[in-house]
Amino acid sequence: MKKKRNFHLKSKHMLAIMSIVCVSLLITTFASDFSVQPLKDGAGYIVVPFEKGLNRIGTWMNGIADNFRDVRELAEENEKLQDQVDALKEKNNQLAVDQKELERLEELYSVDEEYSEHDKVLAQVIAKEPGNWYSTFTIDKGRRDGIQVDMNVIAAGGLVGIVTEAGPGWAIVRTIIDDGSNVSGMTVADSDTCIVSGSLELMDSGQITFSQLRDDEGRVSVGENVVTSHISDKYLEGILIGTIASIERDANNLTCTGYLVPAVDFRHLQEVLVITKLKDSAKETGDEE
C-alpha cells in the first residue's frame, strides 16, 4: 500500500488515459459484436429497484397535488363533462349499431382481428431518459416476463414505440417521437406506404413527420389514419400510429411529406402494453401473399 502511494499520475495524464479508454470503448461497441449486456444487467440490478420505489413516491405526490386543485375548476369541468357524456351516449348508440354491422361483415369476410389477438404484457413506466435530447423510457417488465428486443409497445391510443434493450427485470423503450426513430407506415384507406420519423424539432407541437408517401392520384388527405405497414420488419401490421395533420407534395411531384398527430399522449404515459410477439414469428405463421 505504501509503495503504491509513491506512484502518482498527473491528472492530465489520467485524463488522457481515460479518454483513450472512452474512445476504445466506443470503437469496440461500435465495430464488434462485443456484448455489454452482462454489464448492463449488473447495473440494472442496482438502479432499477430504486427507480421503481421512487416512481411510486412520485405518483403518490402527483396524486396529492391533484387533490389541491381548485374546487370551482372541478365544478366547471364537471359541467363540461356532463355535456360530453350526453354527446357520447348518443354517439355510443350509433356506434353500437355500427358495431353490430361490423361484426356481421367481419363474419362474412372472415376477417380476424390480429391486433387484439396478440398476447400483451402490462408494464409501468418507471424512468425516463435523463437528458432532454431523446425520448426513451424504462419499463418495469423485462426478459423474465417474456419481453425481448424489437417487441412493439402500445398504449390506449396506438403505437408507442419499440423495445430496444431488455434486462432481466426491466426494458428500455424508444418512442416513435424519438429523434432517432423511423417507422414504416401506411394509410388505412389505400395502403400507401410512407416513413414516419420522430423529430426533436417538433417537440412543442407534439407531432411527428412522415415522408416518401407515394400518392399519385392525390387521394390521401388531412385526417386520414396512418398505421404500421405490412412491409416493416419490426413492427406488426396495422397498429395505429396517428392522424395526418398536414400534407404537402414534394418537389418531385411523386411523393408527399407532412405531419402526423400521434395517437398516443406521450406526455402522460404511465402504463403501456408490450405485445409479446415478434414480427418474424408473425411472418412464419401468417400467410404471405
Place this chain on the structure above:
Amino acid sequence: MRNKCILLITAVLCFFLQCTLCQKIAIGLIAPNLLVIFVVSIGLMRGKKTALFVGFFVGLLMDLFYGGYLGIYSFLYMMIGYLSGLAFRIYYDNNIKVPMLLTGGCDFLYNVGVFVFTFLLRGRVQVLFFIKRIIIPEMIYTIFLTALVYKLFYYISHRLMKQDRKERDSTWLLK
C-alpha cells in the same frame, strides 16, 4: 475507502433521481441536469482527479442504460469533471455563485457535446433551434437547481467525507 463509498452511493442516487424526479419537475419538456451539478460540485470541492473518475462513472451509467454506444457520455461527463476540477482551491467552494456559474458553463458545454456527437453527426443541422429550445433552457433550469442542491453536496463533501489536503491537488496556487 469511505470517501469512495459515499461518492459511489451519491452518484447512483443522483442518477436515478435524474431519471425519475427530475423528469417529473420538467418545465416545458425541459428537465434540469442534476448529474452535471453533481459532477461539477465534486470537481470544485474534491479536485480534478476525483471528479474525473466520478464523471466517468456517472457517464458510464448513462451509457449503459440510455446510450447507444458506450463511451460518449462517459467522455463528456469526464471532461466536465476535469474542467470544473481546474477551479478546485482557486475559488472558494462555500460561495454559491461559483458553482452556479460553473454548472451553467459546464451544462452548456455538455449539451453542445451531446448535440455534436449524437445529433449533428446524424445530419440534424438546426443548431440555433436546438440552442434556443433545449440547451439554454436546460442551462437556466440547471443553474436554478444548483442554488437549491449545492448546499447538500457541500454538506456531503465536507461533513461526511474525510478531508485530505494534498499539495498536488492544486495546480496553480500551492506549487
